[in-house]
Amino acid sequence: MKRALVGDIGGTNARFALWEDNRMHAVQVFATADYTSPEQAIGAYLADHGLARGELGAVCLAVAGPVDGDEFRFTNNHWRLSRQAFCKTLQVERLLLINDFTAMALGMTRLQAGEYRTVCDGTPDAGRPALVIGPGTGLGVGTLLSLGEDRWMALPGEGGHVDLPVGNAREAQIRQQIENEIGHVSAESVLSGGGLLRLYQAICALDGQPAPLQSPAAITDAALAGEPVALAVIEQFCCFLGRVAGNDVLTLGARAGVYIVGGVIPRFAELFLRSGFGASFADKGCMSGYFKDVPVWLVTAEFSGLLGAGVALQQAG
Known part of the structure; x- marks a missing residue:
């Protein structure tokens, strides 16, 4: 089964991690100002971890704003995203976009002692x-x-x-x-x-x-x-x-x-x-x-x- 990637993209930073066996690992944080698009930042993340484009089966990105339609414009940074172009560029089979506070709420179900x-x-x-x-x-x-x-x-x-x-x-x-x-x-x-x-x-x-x-x-x-x-x-x-x-x-x-x-x-x-x-x-x-x-x-x-x-x-x- 191919790896999945998860991302949480804010105005200043974009956080990425690999998701395997229902667990997260290899967290890395990128400054959004340093990249022209989420595809470029994710490409850098993959390169840092020795992964090629096409090795991801699915990607889920938490983003600020409504997520209907193909085109998404980030409300708090300069990035834009087309679902179709994203999947083609990174050779991803499936892209799931969710509201950032949907992700935050779901994250509460994984809180550990001390957090x-x-x-x-x-x-x-x-x-x-x-x-x-x-x-x-x-x-x-x-x-x-x-x-x-x-x-x-x-x-x-x-x-x-x-x-x-x-x-x-x-x-x-x-x-x-x-x-x-x-x-x-x-x-x-x-x-x-x-x-x-x-x-x-x-x-x-x-x-x-x-x-x-x-x-x-x-x-x-x-x-x-x-x-x-x-x-x-x-x-x-x-x-x-x-x-x-x-x-x-x-x-x-x-x-x-x-x-x-x-x-x-x-x-x-x-x-x-x-x-x-x-x-x-x-x-x-x-x-x-x-x-x-x-x-x-x-x-x-x-x-x-x-x-x-x-x-x-x-x-x-």
Whole structure:
């Protein structure tokens, strides 16, 4: 049986691995800016591992955006892909394109001990949906359903673009400040890498303070060093994430649990675990008791999207 290849392609990096016997190995990361197309990057990957074109039976790529039709244009880098041309160029028998958050959700089914931390204790109800939510370049939201017999369905959506919820007067002021700057305020407007900087600038403007920090990384570093304004911004970020995740749990009935993924939160994991996320998560008035047994986990696994692409390939048969 021919080897399969899985890929998880983002705006900055493309991750590839071989998938054999339902397991992933030989992970390699490529900068998308260094290649003109996914075919070129995969060609380099194959060469690095002594494989010729034509040795892959199937490829599954996790990509950001809708995946209908032959042509796919990446939303966050310069690459384009034609299914037909891709298979011809790499001599691949089958190409499966899936949404990146579909892959991320499916990747949760392969988590190992040590790849997640408990944020809120609870008992997952395996017969109900699970929520997968992750601040990164944007805010990804997906739903994971168990179909039984180790089969899963992932439902992608555009939940990152719901309205940003507010739970008190201070949050209403913050939201209004941001609305004055950009118009409509979606959850992603705040709960993303760029959103963290926007939140910092809004809070500084509201409080009449200078805003010297110019990047999400600088804000995170300052908070970790104990700088009070940056700490307050991180705390508010975590509370907003709790409100959005709580809304999603109520909407989906996601009593199988919540997986916090993406590249932003792990950078300040200890602050997140001590934050008001949990209180905001369950702050739903008469429905607050609904959250008593809903577990929340912070995922620290490095290649969940790649694993999820493998699971998708495996389930596709």
